[in-house]
Amino acid sequence: MTGKDKILIVDDEKINIAVLTSYLTDNYDVITAYSGEEALKIVKNDVPDLILLDVVMPGMDGFDVCRIIKHDYKLDFIPIIMLTALTSRDDHQKGIEVGADDFLKKPADRFELDKKITALLRIKEQHDSLLRDRNKAYEYLDYVxxxxxxxxxxxxxxxxxxxxxxxxxxxxxxxxxxxxxxxxxxxxxxxxxxxxxxxxxxxxxxxxxxxxxxxxxxxxxxxxxxxxxxxxxxxxxxxxxxxxxxxxITEKRKDEIKLMEYARELQKSNDIKDLFTDVLRHDLLNPAGLIKSFTELLEETATSERQENLIANIKRSNIKLIELIENAAKLAKLESIDEMVFVKTNISQIINDVQDNFGQELKSKNMTLKIETFGQHQALANPMIEGVISNFISNAIKYSPQNTNITVKVENFTDKWKISVADQGDGVPDKDKEAVFTRFNRLHKESIKGSGIGLAIAKRIMDLHGESVGVVDNPEGHGSIFWFTLKKML
Missing domain, CATH: 3.30.450.20 (PAS domain)
Incomplete structure (x- = not known):
């Protein structure tokens, strides 16, 4: 391959081919044919960039060759210059009809020949470039x-x-x-x-x-x-x-219809949940409040130890019921919101305030609450964080044996505080450590004590803070350490 354009010269006269070859050989790759039949074979097998075609030849003349190349072969654009001694208008018209691109009178003038070849090859290059761009575009469209x-x-x-x-x-x-x-x-x-x-x-x-x-x-x-x-x-x-x-968009539209149906069902579910929450807050809490009032009246009129024990059992059960109703309503409310307001909060002060609420419970079980906090611990938090600390301490008291210690710590971790409550109870099995914070995964967890609503509330509050919460084994013997993190407020 020389990189030169390839020109086919077709003429039955060897002298004509020799003259044209001498004109072109320095600038082009020249191939030759001495008949129309031979020219067609070369065009098929060795596609030239331009053809110089004699009109008058024995057998198949130049008009026939031109027509076949232009109309039957359906090749990409190949310029054809017809070389002819014929000068009539009919001959030129016939050449145009069969697809000739230009004409040159014999004998060919070298300057005129070079000018026509240059012009037609420039047109062919533009044509080929357009075809390449078109084919690239079609190829791209095939892949989209x-x-x-x-x-x-x-x-x-x-x-x-x-x-x-x-x-x-x-x-x-x-x-x-x-x-x-x-x-x-x-x-x-x-x-x-x-x-x-x-x-x-x-x-x-x-x-x-x-x-x-x-x-x-x-x-x-x-x-x-x-x-x-x-x-x-x-x-x-x-x-x-x-x-x-x-x-x-057939499948997309089907999915959209399913999503709309799901949204309608979800709305129904939310409506039912809201109804259930209203029932908890009013229809159940009111009777529970009445039971509390009647129990307090019965306590004043009890005449025997047996009556006092029965009334005490009723009172304890009703307190648990009221706590359960209030926590369920609280959890439902938390689940319905997506964000909270945060303020500057002194965690040490909250912990000290909370411990005062558990004096009687600690005394009844002969337990000690140790608070290991030193200095100020300012955090960015919602006031509901007090409920998380109270829940952890309350659970530690409920599920730990008598005569044990509960330790509350605030640890420094770069840009966060880690607040933990350690007990000496039975602990939480590894397989249940994640489920312990998820109320609806706990329906058949016999190894986990309590209703779990309090911990579910704690988890939801921490989620709304964008913080972490968890439980690990207490390394100092039996028990668990419940913890959560808060962003520091500098």
Missing amino acids: GVLIAVLDRDYKLIHINQKGADILGYNRNNIINRDWIDLIVSESYANFVKRKYDMLLDGIMDENECSEYPIMTITRKERLFKWHYSVLKDAKGNITNILMSGED
Whole structure:
């Protein structure tokens, strides 16, 4: 390969070929043929960039050779200069009809020959460049994941990418020049689609407007597509074609319908939850309050030790019931909000205030609450953080044996405080450490004590703070350490 353009000289006279070869050999790769039949074989096998073609030859003349190359071979553009001693207008007209690009009178003038070859090769290079760009564009369209099609003004398909043909199930060569609406649009949508196309072609519809309509595959299976449009124009600005891209949204639409159904069911569920919360707050809490009042009256009128024990059991059970109702309502309220207001909070002060609430319970079990905090511990928190600390201490008292210690610590971890409550109870098995904070995962956890609502509330409060909460084994013997973190307030 020399990188030079390849020129085929066709002439039955050797002297003519020799002269032309001498003119061209320095700048071009020259190949020769001495008959029309030989020229056609060379064109097929060794596609030249330009052909110098004699008209008058024995057998197949230059007009026949030109016609076959231009009309039958369907090769990319190859410029043909016809060399002829014929000068009549009819001969020139015949040459134009068979596809000749230029004419040169014999004997050829070297300067004129060079000028015509240069001009036609420049045109061929531009033509080939356009073809390369077009082929690259078509190749790109074959890889995009949507259907791309081009229609003419009669709704005929003049191009479709491979992806589009695959979606429809057709060989794209078999559907080019077919009526697009008759081919894939169901009869019930045909008039709607025609109106859309006509509005585009008449410049009435905005190109940014899109539409949805179903199409039929080769198996007559219906698929819903979303269509985007553009118009193509000629050099004079006249609209000639419609370029459209279609995205298959069949499954997406089904998913949207399912999502809407799910949203409706979720709304029903939320309505039921709200109803249940109202029942907890009013319809259940009011009777529980009455039971509390009646129990206090019965305590004053008890006449025997047995009555006192029964009343005490009723009172304890009712207190648990009221606590459960209040916590369930509180959890429901927390679950319905997405954010909290945070303020500057002294964690040490909150811990000291909380411990005063548990004096009687600690005394009844002969337990000691040790608070290991030193100095100020300013954090960014919501006042509900007090409930988390109270819950951890309350659980530690409930589920630890008598004569044990509970330790509350505040530890410094760079930009956070870590607050922990350590007990000496039975502890939490490793397999339940995560579930202990999740109320609805605990319905059949016999190894976990309590209702779990308090810890679920604590977990929700910490989630709204964007902080962590957890439980680990107490390294100092039996028991657990419940902990959470808070951002420091500098």
